[in-house]
Amino acid sequence: MRRAELVAAVLMAAFSGYLMWKSAELPFGWVPDEGPGGGAFPFWLSAIMLVCCVWIMVNWYLRKTPPSQSEEPFMDDYARRMFFLVGGGVFGMIGLVHIVGMYGAIALFLLYYVRFLGRHSWRTTIPIAVGAPVAAFFFFDVALRIVLPKGYLEPLFIPLYRIFL
Amino acid sequence: MEILSHLAGGFLVVFDPLNLGLVILGVTVGLFIGAMPGLGSVNGVAILLPMTFLVPPTSAMIFLAAIYYGAMYGGAISSIMLGIPGASTAVATTFDGRPLALKGQADKALIVAAGASFIGGTISIALFTGFAPLLAHVALDFGDPEIFALMLLAFATFVGLSGDDVPKTIFSICIGLVFSAVGLDIMSGEPRLIFMDISGFMHGINFLVLAIGVYGIGEMLWTIEISRGETQMSKATITLPGILAHLLGTLKLWKSWTIGSLLGFFVGILPAAGATPGSLMAYGITKMTAKDPRAFGKGEAAGVAAPESANNAASTGSMLPMLTLGIPGSPTTAILLGGMVIWGLIPGPMLFVEQTEFVWGLIASLYAANLFAFLINIGFVPAFLWMLKMPFTILAPTIFVLSLIGGYAPDENMHDVWLMLIFGVGAYLLRKLDYPMAPAVLAIVLGPIAEPKMRQSLLISGGDITIFFTRPIAGPITVIAIALLLLPLIQLIWRTIRKPA
Structure with a gap:
């Protein structure tokens, strides 16, 4: 379970990165007098996802969550x-x-x-x-x-x- | 008075033979879905929503709400008879329902559960009828910043109150929102997030694809894994004098069902909470305030009455913000909300002005659904017990088949079906690692509403983000939302400070 937790976090981090890169095809910056561009909403949300994945990895390292403590197999x-x-x-x-x-x-x-x-x-x-x-x-x-x-x-x-x- | 005349109009809608038939069919299906371990209202509503394209929107909604209601009753049946909660909302019912059944009082537990459900339902629907028009009236003045602030609050409650792992909850919310952004950018009309340039993503990701993937395929894979081995079914002998005696007994448990009904209703309104925590809290408080708390867990009827009245009350409560504000109070109502959008109804306070027949038909149908669910539950207990014997190896493939068709039907596209499988398998694997799935489903439904509201708000203010803080209603809501988002962090700091002392 512990290994699966890390693998999942790494995979999801990679996926978040892909989503950020994909969102950046549209302007994600601040368009003057208009607010955020078309890519901003998914771009920043993907960025938050990436931060969460790093957070999950930190918790994994500190063994704070149940899956990161469990030595049971992910799937028997x-x-x-x-x-x-x-x-x-x-x-x-x-x-x-x-x-x-x-x-x-x-x-x-x-x-x-x-x-x-x-x-x-x-x-x-x-x-x-x-x-x-x-x-x-x-x-x-x-x-x-x-x-x-x-x-x-x-x-x-x-x-x-x-x-x- | 105005409410009563609206309600009378609503009953005229419900007494239409088609709608009345759908209420009865819906509660029966709901009772069955609720009673089957591994299936709850959310699974039933997600998988069966595509089937309702056959009837007009009002009838479809009445049918789905009846399923929701029936499932709340049905969950108790397997909690008591098998000791496995028929739905997550009936977890607390096992605590005392199962011991009662093991003591040979299964009939008492079943009748008290049904009676308390009926009372919880009735009280909450009456509260709903009183509150809904008021809340809708207030919400009529809400503009884009207020609606966005409310959505922020809905997501914040998941982070602050759900008790799930915080980064995983935020991750789940964000991934749902990002998936909802796939397709055409509504403001500029440009395509975005077209993964690997597959044209199927151009029409976006239908929320049903995610919902059926998670609650159809993912849930079944999960249930197959955890439900190994045989279960022991208790015996119940149901007699008419017994039914009457136990119903009278239920009335005497007034303290439990009062706590359950009120707590359930108000907890149900909160987006992150819903019926499961509502019923657990009702159980806890009833136990705490009881004369003899030690009797709980060993077969105390009050311990059945409290959670059962609470989960029915919560299911009604969660419909309140859905209808009046357009913010669902539970995963099931999130799917109902998504359905309303498909049918061309814009959820929110304007429904009470423009679609009175729909709104009041639905409210009146809750009264009818509650009554029929009670009667069918009590009257056909033997039939439901017989159905519980249905092997899972027949139920599971049926659900997979319904998911396949349900994934295809809304947009008639095989691309969606493949995507649904990917979501289902992904949800199953992530769920094993404690990633909550309900926030993602809520997010994919609310995303297409939240994003334009945010951007229109910023257009109004000329790109000034303080618009969410300075308006009289949006301001406090945003502040509460941010406070809830920071709640886990505050708790963490609090604990760190207190530790050395």
């Missing part, structure tokens, strides 16, 4: 495994949206999660994995007219569009 085996299995699953789902569309990705993700992570029976898994995308289709595409991406499955939806839209 269980946490790391769940993070990769679950976070990876969500990452995969979002990636799949570009290929098989929102509905295909949702069905596959639910199949993966409920059946393989949750170890539920197929009788539980199938109704959820099929029911959720169908319900979402009627709610979003049909009722709200928010057309969710279909990816390469678009042709399959054309008959449905004819009936419901």
